[in-house]
Each structure stands twice: as structure tokens, then as C-alpha cells.
Amino acid sequence: MGQDATPAAAQPPITLYTSAICGYCVAAKTFLRSRGLSWDEVRVDLDPAEREAMVARSRRSTVPQIFIGEVHVGGYDDMMALHRAGKFDELLR
Template sequence: MRPVVIYSSDWCPYCIRAKQLLTSKGVTFNEIRVDGQPDVRAEMTRKAGRTSVPQIWIGDTHVGGCDDLHALERSGKLDTLLQA
């Protein structure tokens, strides 16, 4: 399984939903919290080109946010991306 990284915030409902989906699929992930860490948020923004959380990577592929992750799941492409 490819490594998964998720930049998140403790209070963000979209972060919680994204982590729930990954957990329900048995996916372990490296969670990087941006709360109170402007340098970490700036790193995420530079890498993703977005300021919102969550921002999710599967391997070297930037998936995007929660809605993007769920769209991959609905289309049947998430499992393939995780296994690639």
C-alpha cells in the first residue's frame, strides 16, 4: 500500500470525514496537524497550492481535500490509487 499523508486540523469536520474514510478502509496514514503551526501550514500551502485542510497525498499524488477523496472512492479509483 502506498504511503498516505494528510495535513489536518483537529477542529475541521472535513478532516474528520477524510480520516474516517481512510480508517474504514484499513489505511494507515501520517497525519500532520497544522493547528498553531504557521510554518507547517505554509509548507502544506506551497506543496498543495491550497490553504484549506485537509490536504491529502497518496504516494506522490496530491489527491486534494475531503471531497476529492470521497469522489475517488465513489468512482472506484481510490483502491487502485492506494495499491498503485
């Protein structure tokens, strides 16, 4: 195994800003779960301060908002577009 190999444990943190009534949030979690990935979920519907933090960080007010490390992926459609383009896995390295 060379230095370029990245163990799964080195996955950058994934943060999902979500709300309870959000089909795209469920779809995003289902996709991440299917890839064997873990994430931190921040429910913006339960805490107005978290919603403010999400908007400040992402410049968007809709959920989900997805971050891999400090990289703002965007919403579910943005994440799937990255995946289809073969660029999602690059963010996990």
C-alpha cells in the same frame, strides 16, 4: 500469487494535513480507518511552517489536504469522488 499482487504492507504512504476544528478532517480519517488504512497526520494549526509546506505542496490553504505517496488527492470531497469513481484503490497500488 502473481507479480501484480500487491501486499497491503506495500501501501504508499498517506499524508493528511489537518487542523483540530475540522469536520472534514474527521470524516477523512473515519473513511481511511474504515478501509483499514494507515496515515501520517500533519497538524497545520500547531505549526505555521507545516501550513506553509502544505500550501506549497498542494497550492491550497484549506484542510484536509490528502496525499497518497506524492499524488495530491485534494480534500475530503475530492477523495470521496475518487472513491465513488472506483479510482481511489488504484492510487493505493
